[in-house]
Amino acid sequence: MELSDNLIREFRPSKKVVVLTGAGISAESGIPTFRGEDGLWKRYRVEELATPYAFQTNPKLVWEWYDWRRGIIAEAEPNPGHTAIAEMEQIFPDFFLITQNVDGLHRRAGNSEIIEIHGNLWQLRCVKEGTVRENYHVPLLDIPPTCECGALLRPHVVWFGESLDKEDLARSYNVIGECDLLLVVGTSAVVQPVASFPLMAKRRGAFLVEVNKEPTPISSLVDESLIGKAGEVLPALLGLIKEAYRGRQ
Ligand SMILES: NC(=O)c1ccc[n+]([C@@H]2O[C@H](COP(=O)([O-])OP(=O)(O)OC[C@H]3O[C@@H](n4cnc5c(N)ncnc54)[C@H](O)[C@@H]3O)[C@@H](O)[C@H]2O)c1
Ligand SMILES: [Zn+2]
Structure with missing residues (x-):
């Protein structure tokens, strides 16, 4: 897996980072x-x-x-993908996680700035x-x-045919509308309205990165599409971020 210097530069700790996850992040936990x-x-x-x-x-x-x-x-246990996202919350002072997952594994991994939108x-x-x-x-x-x-x-x-919680949705729109960097992990990005978040972030000028084991409907929209397993790609990405910004904010 090639992770370019350009990509790592986008992950400066001063950036406002939002991570959006779907079922794929929990697949390696056996869910x-x-x-x-x-x-x-x-x-x-x-x-x-x-x-x-x-x-x-x-x-x-x-x-x-x-x-x-x-x-x-x-x-199940949180896997290295969950753990890497929990560590990102420590590295980026301005960080938010929006998950479509209902399994609670992100909380168990240590994330607290989290919207469980489903x-x-x-x-x-x-x-x-x-x-x-x-x-x-x-x-x-x-x-x-x-x-x-x-x-x-x-x-x-939230079941099929039901609306999302208004407050959760409003908070999500807020953080997406202000982010510099959106990292989309393990979601087929087809369930609305979450599927529109990447486009919103793009319109606002954010840098978009996707991690998925295969191309998705948003692959052509994102700036970097990293094809691979979340449990392998995210720790590798985190390792390079830590190396590049060690001791600096
Ligand atoms: N763990 C959970 O809580 C759970 C599990 C199943 C479904 N759901 C719900 O299902 C809905 C469906 O949407 P979705 O997009 O989240 O799920 P999805 O099943 O539609 O898509 C999963 C995506 O993850 C990718 N993927 C699979 N394994 C991966 C891996 N190891 N690394 C990286 N990517 C991987 C697939 O290619 C696919 O794009 C969501 O609303 C969610 O609430 C939740
Ligand atoms: Zn009652």
Whole structure:
């Protein structure tokens, strides 16, 4: 993997950096991506399960699927890609991470300046009251789980056909609208409105870098497309940044 001096110059610690991640960053932790071959559960596709309609018609089935995913994630560890992004937060005083992942691995790796734009599957929300609580039981004690008020609890995630949290979206637009450098990692960049972030950053004049194991719809838009596994490319990139800016800000 060639990482040019030009590229490393873009990662000066004075830059306002935003990292945008998708399922690909967690693939090397053993968590299936949705569009990959192992993205199926039983005979269902994600589009059939991650919807308000599926939950209304069969909350038990939807919760069995989430229970299965939570089981995989509970066994998983953040990988060197997550760790490199957590270290970037320490290196760049102006840093933000926007993730589409609901697995919570970025937090476990140590990131704190983070917007989980599709929610977090360790959080459960009462469908009646809207209250949110954390729940780390694996497997869940009851399927489907219920609130003290008697109503169903649902995963506090954004399903197909639902809008994103307004505050999360507004904060994302803010940080994207001000960034100098956008690093897009492991996302097929097709799910809106997140898919429009790279274009917004580009319009504002930010430098765009993509890390993905294959070309994506934004590859032609970005300034540098680094093809490879996030768990290998990001530590290599971080190593060069640290070498170039050691002791300097
Ligand atoms: N871990 C999770 O929390 C998780 C898992 C699956 C899906 N999702 C959800 O799925 C939605 C789908 O969008 P998406 O773009 O995030 O996922 P996606 O499945 O559509 O795309 C994954 C992307 O990652 C790339 N990729 C796979 N392995 C990689 C690796 N080792 N290194 C670098 N790139 C790699 C693929 O080429 C692909 O472009 C998101 O909204 C997200 O909420 C989340
Ligand atoms: Zn309730």
